Amino acid sequence: MKTRDRILVTSLELFNLCGEPNVTTIDIANEMDISPGNLYYHFRNKDEIIGELFQQFETSMLDVLQTPQEEGFEIMDYWMYIHLIFEKIWEFRFLYRDLATILERNEKLQKRFNRILDRKAESCRTVITSMRDAGLMEIDEHQIETLATNVVIMGTYWMNYQQIRNLGDNPELEDLGHGVYQVMSLIAPFLPPEGRAMLDEIASGYLG
Amino acid sequence: MKTRDRILVTSLELFNLCGEPNVTTIDIANEMDISPGNLYYHFRNKDEIIGELFQQFETSMLDVLQTPQEEGFEIMDYWMYIHLIFEKIWEFRFLYRDLATILERNEKLQKRFNRILDRKAESCRTVITSMRDAGLMEIDEHQIETLATNVVIMGTYWMNYQQIRNLGDNPELEDLGHGVYQVMSLIAPFLPPEGRAMLDEIASGYLG
DNA sequence: GTCTATATAGGGATAGAC
DNA sequence: GTCTATCCCTATATAGAC
Numbered sequence: 001m002k003t004r005d006r007i008l009v010t011s012l013e014l015f016n017l018c019g020e021p022n023v024t025t026i027d028i029a030n031e032m033d034i035s036p037g038n039l040y041y042h043f044r045n046k047d048e049i050i051g052e053l054f055q056q057f058e059t060s061m062l063d064v065l066q067t068p069q070e071e072g073f074e075i076m077d078y079w080m081y082i083h084l085i086f087e088k089i090w091e092f093r094f095l096y097r098d099l100a101t102i103l104e105r106n107e108k109l110q111k112r113f114n115r116i117l118d119r120k121a122e123s124c125r126t127v128i129t130s131m132r133d134a135g136l137m138e139i140d141e142h143q144i145e146t147l148a149t150n151v152v153i154m155g156t157y158w159m160n161y162q163q164i165r166n167l168g169d170n171p172e173l174e175d176l177g178h179g180v181y182q183v184m185s186l187i188a189p190f191l192p193p194e195g196r197a198m199l200d201e202i203a204s205g206y207l208g
Numbered sequence: 209m210k211t212r213d214r215i216l217v218t219s220l221e222l223f224n225l226c227g228e229p230n231v232t233t234i235d236i237a238n239e240m241d242i243s244p245g246n247l248y249y250h251f252r253n254k255d256e257i258i259g260e261l262f263q264q265f266e267t268s269m270l271d272v273l274q275t276p277q278e279e280g281f282e283i284m285d286y287w288m289y290i291h292l293i294f295e296k297i298w299e300f301r302f303l304y305r306d307l308a309t310i311l312e313r314n315e316k317l318q319k320r321f322n323r324i325l326d327r328k329a330e331s332c333r334t335v336i337t338s339m340r341d342a343g344l345m346e347i348d349e350h351q352i353e354t355l356a357t358n359v360v361i362m363g364t365y366w367m368n369y370q371q372i373r374n375l376g377d378n379p380e381l382e383d384l385g386h387g388v389y390q391v392m393s394l395i396a397p398f399l400p401p402e403g404r405a406m407l408d409e410i411a412s413g414y415l416g
Numbered sequence: 417g418t419c420t421a422t423a424t425a426g427g428g429a430t431a432g433a434c
Numbered sequence: 435g436t437c438t439a440t441c442c443c444t445a446t447a448t449a450g451a452c
Contacts, residue, residue, distance in 0.1 A: 003417075021229065021309055024445055038418050040447060100305050100368060101229055110375055117373070146393045150362070153390075157365035160308060167322065168312055182361075185354045189397030211435075232427055246436050248429060423448070434437075 004042045006032055008056075011049050015094035017170065020050070020102060047105065054109055057092040058116065064088050065119050071130070075198050078127065079206075082183050085120075085155060086176045093159055093171075117152055124148040128187070139190045147186060154183050177206040212250045214240055216264075219257050223302035225378065228258070228310060255313065262317055265300040266324065272296050273327050279338075283406050286335065287414075290391050293328075293363060294384045301367055301379075325360055332356040336395070347398045355394060362391050385414040 001009070010032050014023045025046055029036045043049050064084050073081075089096060103110040125148050131137045132144075139147070158179040162171050181203045188196050209217070218240050222231045233254055237244045251257050272292050297304060311318040333356050339345045340352075347355070366387040370379050389411045396404050 019309060019312070025447085026445070034417095035419050036446090037420075037448080041417065045446075097308050098306065100371060101227060101309070103372065104227070107375075110372070114372065114375065143393075146390065149390060150358075150394065153365060153369050154358070154361060156369065157361060161361050161364065163308060164311065164318070164322065165325070167318055168315075182354065182357060185351075186358065186394070233429085234427070242435095243437050244428090245430080245438075249435065253428070417452105419450100419452075421449085421451100423446105425446085426444090428441105428443085430441075431439085432437100433439100434435105 003034065003038065007039060007042055007049065008052060012053055012092070012094070015053075016092075020094045020098055050102065051106070051109070053092065054095065054112070057088070057095060058112055060091075061085075061088050061116055062119060065116075065123050073127070073130075075195060076202055079180060079184065079199075079202055081127075082155075082180045083176065086158075086179050087173075089155070089159060090173060090176060096156065096159055097163070099156075117156070120152050120155065121148045124151045128190075136192070136195060137187075137190045138192075143190070147190070150186050151183055154179075154186060158182060177203075181207060211242065211246065215247060215250055215257065216260060220261055220300070220302070223261075224300075228302045228306055258310065259314070259317070261300065262303065262320070265296070265303060266320055268299075269293075269296050269324055270327060273324075273331050281335070281338075283403060284410055287388060287392065287407075287410050289335075290363075290388045291384065294366075294387050295381075297363070297367060298381060298384060304364065304367055305371070307364075325364070328360050328363065329356045332359045336398075344400070344403060345395075345398045346400075351398070355398070358394050359391055362387075362394060366390060385411075389415060 007028065011023070011028050014028060014031060018027075025039055026036055028049075029039045043052075067081060067084070095102060099113075103113055125144055128137065128139065128144050128147065132139055159171060162175060162179065163169075184199055184203070188199055191199070215236065219231070219236050222235060222239060226235075233247055234244055236257075237247045251260075275289060275292070303310060307321075311321055333352055336345065336347065336352050336355065340347055367379060370383060370387065371377075392407055392411070396407055399407070
């Protein structure tokens with residue numbers, strides 16, 4: 001692997017592990033056994049590394065969100081869809097950990113992150129509307145809007161919440177199922193009893 | 209006002225306005241027109257200032273949470289109760305903005321913050337259980353648990369979400385009503401139609 | 417491309433005079 | 435209690451040799 005790419009991979013690892021504000025360019029260079037000077041040959045500064053990682057995140061998150069939602073999706077499919085989104089957040093969780101601080105340094109990142117949130121809300125509205133139209137949910141337009149916001153917030157901050165609840169121990173990839181369940185629980189009250197039962201069944205399979 | 213107290217007041221103001229990581233002890237001293245040396249006469253370091261502010265936050269938040277929930281609370285009363293909690297968060301919003309970073313520096317704060325979250329969840333369970341027992345809600349034990357978690361997360365992160373959505377403009381105190389509404393919307397699906405209608409009425413009064 | 421050495425700046429914190 | 439002066443440390447970033 002090229003040095004430039006190794007810098008990105010190592011930075012992502014350290015950022016996710018320790019929190020971006022706690023990782024210096026020296027830390028990254030040390031971890032890779034290269035000199036700081038070498039790192040600065042490949043990137044003008046730390047922000048440029050973050051910018052490139054954000055780019056990767058944006059591309060693949062928008063890609064996940066675009067997963068075609070075909071007709072005839074089952075509850076199980078939605079579960080997996082949300083799981084995919086959580087996995088992507090997990091991969092770049094350093095962004096979410098210090099969201100305000102990272103975004104304030106760069107107005108463009110802020111706008112791009114908001115576009116991702118917009119896309120998430122839109123995707124949520126689409127799914128719910130299609131379920132309603134298929135007679136699987138009872139919900140009005142205004143409730144859809146509020147619900148979409150709740151889903152987006154839960155998706156954005158679940159991992160932060162979990163980390164605090166774990167008293168700072170780094171969360172485990174295996175815990176994502178709980179976050180998925182928490183998102184589904186926002187939707188559950190609008191499902192008919194059969195739908196809720198199915199959800200509980202899936203959940204108990206995943207949460208052990 | 210004593211200098212020591214003025215330091216606390218000024219720190220809180222600047223932290224809330226700029227974000228704690230962006231405020232130095234020099235900034236605080238400059239804002240007050242005192243010397244850095246003077247500041248360090250009153251506080252050993254920045255962490256001690258944060259610790260004292262956290263203490264204030266903890267005391268008054270636990271106090272708000274203890275507001276006796278008498279029998280016969282109306283939806284309107286719950287609305288005001290949640291509003292009080294949001295106002296307290298607003299007063300110390302710097303804590304919530306960089307929660308992970310602030311708490312990781314001090315294990316004790318972390319435990320104390322978790323205790324506050326525990327108390328919030330407990331308070332939420334109590335309210336919901338009493339509404340259920342009064343026949344105002346249809347909800348089972350497991351749903352109560354999940355709902356309480358959702359309410360706590362929404363309360364903890366709503367303001368962060370709103371700030372990002374406002375593209376970094378500092379949120380306004382007047383926007384809190386929207387957060388209250390979002391929390392109530394989590395509970396709404398479990399209310400009978402009359403309850404939901406009343407909630408919408410209150411909301412439209414507050415949200416304009 | 418990579419290294420060593422170093423410049424620069426800023427924040428945290430202290431000493432000692434007043 | 436308050437100020438001035440200053441020290442130390444750490445993080446960012448650059449220069450120039452190899």
